[in-house]
Amino acid sequence: SDWLWKIYFCLWKKLLIKIFFLKMRKKQSRVIKTKKNSHSEYHRKGSSLFYKVMFYLLFFPFLFYLFYAIFFSEFLTINTIKINGNSTIAEEIIKEKTQKEISGEYFFGNRKNNLFLVSGKKIEGNISSAIRKIKTVHITKKFPHSLIVEIEERGIFLAVCVLNKENCYLLDGTGEAFDVFSPNSQTSFPILYSNFEEKIGLGESVLDRKYMEKIIILQKKLKENSAFESEYLLETPSFISQDVRVKTKEGWRIFFNFDTDLEKQFQKLKLILEKEIPLDKRKNLEYIDLRIENKVFYKFF
Structure with a gap:
């Protein structure tokens, strides 16, 4: 097929050059109609007709070959x-x-x-x-x-699970559920469990951006804390609730609320652990509740 393209290209080039010069000569010439000039004009008309015939003889086969090359040959096959x-x-x-x-x-x-x-x-x-x-x-x-x-x-922002921990989904930065998730796998992102039976489908928006950002801030502050170790697992009564609970590796829980300042809640937590609940007392600790502003509640078993 390559040699056919070369032949066509060469013929087309010569033909177009000839037609171009014929047209230019026709425009520029102002000849007095004598017997000799009439013969010359006849000769030019004959040449012009010949090249026009040649043009169409080459043009239609070229169109046919182009059509075949585009639609039926392997010239544009995706491999x-x-x-x-x-x-x-x-x-x-x-x-x-x-x-x-x-x-x-x-x-x-x-x-x-x-x-x-x-x-x-x-x-x-x-x-x-x-x-x-x-x-x-x-x-x-x-x-x-x-x-x-x-x-x-999509970047994984966090994961959410419902009740039985079998229906789990990954959320992107917009809060949209884009993939299923197995909570048994090791993760570096937080997992939020809802204790309320909520239906989630792929492509649905589960959490808003501000709520997720607070989850990330909470996770960061938990990592920075040196008084105890926490799990990545977070719990909430439902995905519309501002209450979030964190389980520590020692077994006791911390109750946070996103409607109040997280920084102040961590300050209260630090003070209560240093002054009232030292390490030796935490084995019997059930929870610490930081949700109410300027107050702390805690309970032992």
Whole structure:
């Protein structure tokens, strides 16, 4: 096919140059109609007609070949799919979803893996809906045989679980549930358990941004605390409640409230542990309640 393209290109080049010079000569010449000049004009008209005929003889085969090359030959067949931007999502999963969209035929043997015919927007939409961990996806066509899939993964902000701890989901920075989660796995992000039976579905908004930011601040302050060690596990009566409970590794719990200042709550906690509940008394401690402003409640078994 390469030699055909070269022949066509060479013929087209020569033909277009000839037609161009003929037109220029016709515009510039102002000839008196003598017998000799009439013969010259006739000769030019004959040459012009010849080149016009040659133009159309080459033009239509060229169109046919171009049509075949674009729609039916392997000239624009996609044989390379490159994935960029993935870190936790396996490249094979994204390639599989992309390959699924370009497999098969449209009509008369016209294959879907044609770079000219393939719809990047359709592939983007199908990948986004099939792989919830992907935040954004962009398809770029690279001539003549490649698709480049650029993705941005959702960042895990925290996880939420409902009642029996079997229905758990990962939330991104907007509070949207984008993937299921196993609470048995080791994590570096907080897990919030609701004691109320709430229905959560993928794609739903579970928590607002401000609430999640307070969770992260709470986790950070717990890490900075040296008086005790806490688990990443947090509990709340429901996802609309401002009450959050933290379980320490010693077994006792701390009750926080997001409607009051967290910094002041930690100051109260530090004072009560230093002055009234030293380390030797904590083995019988059930909880410390910091929810009411300027007051602290605690209970032993």
